[in-house]
Amino acid sequence: MKRFELVKNDHRTHARLGLLTTAHGQVRTPVFMPVGTRGAVKGITPAHLAQTGSSIILANTYHMLIRPGVEVVEALGGLHALMNWNGPILTDSGGFQVFSLSTLNRIGQDGVEFASHIDGARLYIDATVATVAQNRLGADIIMCFDECTPYPCEPKRLAEAVERTIRWAGQCKEAHRNPSQLLFGIVQGGLDLNLRRDCAEKLIAMDFDGYALGGLSVGESHDQMIETVNFTAPLLPADKARYLMGVGMPADIVAAVRAGIDMFDCVLPTRNGRNAFAFTASGPIRLRNSAFLKDTSPVEAGCPCYCCQHFSKGTIRHFFNVGEMLGPILLSLHNICYYQRLMHDIRQRIEDGTFADWSAEFIANYKEKSTSYVEGIEQ
RNA sequence: GGGUAGAUGCCCGAGUGGCUAAAGGGGAUGGACUGUAAAUCCAUUGGCUAACGCCUACGGUGGUUCGAAUCCACCUCUGCCCA
Numbered sequence: 001m002k003r004f005e006l007v008k009n010d011h012r013t014h015a016r017l018g019l020l021t022t023a024h025g026q027v028r029t030p031v032f033m034p035v036g037t038r039g040a041v042k043g044i045t046p047a048h049l050a051q052t053g054s055s056i057i058l059a060n061t062y063h064m065l066i067r068p069g070v071e072v073v074e075a076l077g078g079l080h081a082l083m084n085w086n087g088p089i090l091t092d093s094g095g096f097q098v099f100s101l102s103t104l105n106r107i108g109q110d111g112v113e114f115a116s117h118i119d120g121a122r123l124y125i126d127a128t129v130a131t132v133a134q135n136r137l138g139a140d141i142i143m144c145f146d147e148c149t150p151y152p153c154e155p156k157r158l159a160e161a162v163e164r165t166i167r168w169a170g171q172c173k174e175a176h177r178n179p180s181q182l183l184f185g186i187v188q189g190g191l192d193l194n195l196r197r198d199c200a201e202k203l204i205a206m207d208f209d210g211y212a213l214g215g216l217s218v219g220e221s222h223d224q225m226i227e228t229v230n231f232t233a234p235l236l237p238a239d240k241a242r243y244l245m246g247v248g249m250p251a252d253i254v255a256a257v258r259a260g261i262d263m264f265d266c267v268l269p270t271r272n273g274r275n276a277f278a279f280t281a282s283g284p285i286r287l288r289n290s291a292f293l294k295d296t297s298p299v300e301a302g303c304p305c306y307c308c309q310h311f312s313k314g315t316i317r318h319f320f321n322v323g324e325m326l327g328p329i330l331l332s333l334h335n336i337c338y339y340q341r342l343m344h345d346i347r348q349r350i351e352d353g354t355f356a357d358w359s360a361e362f363i364a365n366y367k368e369k370s371t372s373y374v375e376g377i378e379q
Numbered sequence: 380g381g382g383u384a385g386a387u388g389c390c391c392g393a394g395u396g397g398c399u400a401a402a403g404g405g406g407a408u409g410g411a412c413u414g415u416a417a418a419u420c421c422a423u424u425g426g427c428u429a430a431c432g433c434c435u436a437c438g439g440u441g442g443u444u445c446g447a448a449u450c451c452a453c454c455u456c457u458g459c460c461c462a
Binding site: 033035037038042043058060063090092093095096097099100101104117118143146148186212214215216217218219225243244245246247248249252264265266267268270271272273274275277286288289290320323325327328329332 | 410411413414415416418420
């Protein structure tokens with residue numbers, strides 16, 4: 001069975017349409033995957049999630065290992081039952097926590113020793129542990145255990161991380177016991193293009209079901225990230241899915257699709273939604289701002305989501321102002337709906353051949369509207 | 380009428396002679412967030428100014444002092460207790 005079918009290549013960019021087949025259904029790419037780290041996409045019921053056009057969602061191995069643990073997930077009927085999601089699920093291996101919880105772990109040659117961020121309990125994760133856990137959780141796509149590096153990063157550290165990531169990838173491949181689950185390798189290397197190429201070549205030789213780009217959107221600028229994606233994506237096999245992990249802002253996604261990326265995940269729509277930040281076609285808005293006090297219009301005119309169909313900006317501002325949980329819930333829902341509409345537009349544009357101009361204009365517009373986005377984070 | 384406690388910036392509230400335009404909350408305003416330790420975090424919040432700085436401020440009026448939100452006198456108002 002073919003796991004990834006290339007449906008169409010855009011003529012003027014590296015963008016492509018694809019169809020990813022998993023044990024729980026097919027996914028049209030380019031795709032955005034909402035993040036449900038601990039088994040739930042924060043604030044959104046699976047029914048509402050499906051209504052946004054989401055076809056595949058994420059969960060996180062590290063967090064599910066900490067609580068409730070693999071055995072409990074199994075006892076509850078597996079990840080799909082726990083999440084009440086019958087579509088495809090992808091689990092991240094915990095490699096991102098090597099980065100995000102760097103103050104709570106110690107990286108060794110063979111694995112990573114975590115001190116639980118909940119109670120300090122020791123949790124050792126290596127390639128085998130991560131792979132076996134993901135086999136048992138039962139996700140449709142599982143990720144190799146990798147070392148996500150920070151930005152900036154010492155060249156020596158970066159090279160060591162790439163070396164470990166490659167070695168661990170081989171161990172993941174070896175430990176992988178369930179062929180109905182797709183296993184993706186992860187290309188690391190920071191902004192070092194030679195390391196990226198090296199890592200990609202070695203992973204490709206191991207023949208994974210798909211390839212991810214990791215270690216990006218960790219503090220570098222949009223342009224730095226896209227430069228790295230532009231260089232690395234074409235190195236990957238055309239007949240396998242390409243996944244840019246953790247990305248990103250709408251313009252990041254559009255730019256990466258231009259480079260030939262098929263899959264994305266990001267916490268921005270839900271996290272920013274909880275923090276009163278709404279993505280809209282005419283740029284981001286912050287619903288806590290007093291400008292919306294008596295605004296009777298929806299967050300985004302024409303948006304079909306439940307939030308925009310039934311609530312005004314003024315009402316949502318009120319919910320945030322008084323701390324009602326409905327505010328975060330509604331904006332999370334809207335933001336995911338926005339992201340899925342964006343992905344739909346992207347696929348449609350590739351389909352009808354108007355993606356190149358449209359995407360260039362989209363990126364230019366978005367850059368203009370978001371200052372922090374252009375500047376990146378100075379370190 | 381007698382006694383007693385108090386009056387601080389938008390609000391609550393610390394501060395009992397100089398380090399005070401005044402702690403800490405709250406509220407308000409703005410910002411950040413990229414494979415989620417985040418329904419979180421950060422900044423600003425008397426006036427004028429680009430800034431140095433100047434002015435006005437701790438119930439009121441006077442006073443003591445080189446210097447007062449802080450000490451003294453009187454006044455005004457508020458809470459509580461007793462008649």
